[in-house]
Amino acid sequence: MSLELGQPIPDFTASATSDTTFTLSALRGKQVVVYFYPKASTPGCTTEGGDFRDRKAQFDAANTVIIGVSRDGIRAQENFKAKQDFNFELISDKDESVCQLFDVIKLKKLYGKEHLGIERSTFLIDSEGNLAHEWRGVKVPGHVDEVLAAAQALHNGH
Template sequence: MSSVELNQPVPDFEAPATGDQTIRLADLRGKNVVIYFYPKNNTPGCNAEGEAFRDNMKEFTELDTEILGVSRDGLRAHENYRQKFEFPFHLISDKEEELCRLFDVIKLKKLYGKEHMGIVRSTFLIDRDGVLRQEWRGVKVPGHVEEVLEAVKAL
């Protein structure tokens, strides 16, 4: 499976998610979809990003937009995380990194001087027809969700 490209259809995928769901991109046709990749549950930046999506959920819903968070954490951890922060959207568990590879978000990172492969915080906006319309890579959390919301409004 090659990686996604702007202004091209995103290949269909299916992935396990919270709420005992299997998310299929094809099932979301007719809605805008925001997929945000984050490094790890219960870390400050990831918490702030999830909370910002949660706090703007009403506006996204009014724009017929589905929000999906993705990390390599397991489903049980995702369920607890989702409940703890009252996220009104589903979290996808990508332990096998299939979605991470499709969206090309696994990169070499440094933490405390040590190198490791990890998720680079990234967000993707897919339109109602399944076409990738915008991507944000190396996201800084402050103001990011508002920028994504503006991009959805511009579709």
């Protein structure tokens, strides 16, 4: 299944940090940034999460909720969130159901070996639950600024 711009994202529920359950439909009326990262507490993922953390007030002002997703277990996610002082929740997607929904599991190469892993990707969902923007194969530097600009433009009706 592939998601298309302007089309509704199927509703999903997943376990998240702070003993919460994330349900997409519960956020109708708000924009949502769902960003996927390969592994908690690794350098690129730490930088990306920190960039979202540092701009959270600006995302809040644009009526946008941030949620991070990886295949790490809930304890690893809680540790990552606490250590980095993230001010948003992280989803533990061990069964890859959310990853499959957004089609972010890709064949990757590491040290010459192939494995399936999360391709760093970000999705911006509008306040009605439709896919507004997607970024795949993300490079971390400058990425969060791009996402913020898109969230602000969407919020301002552009």
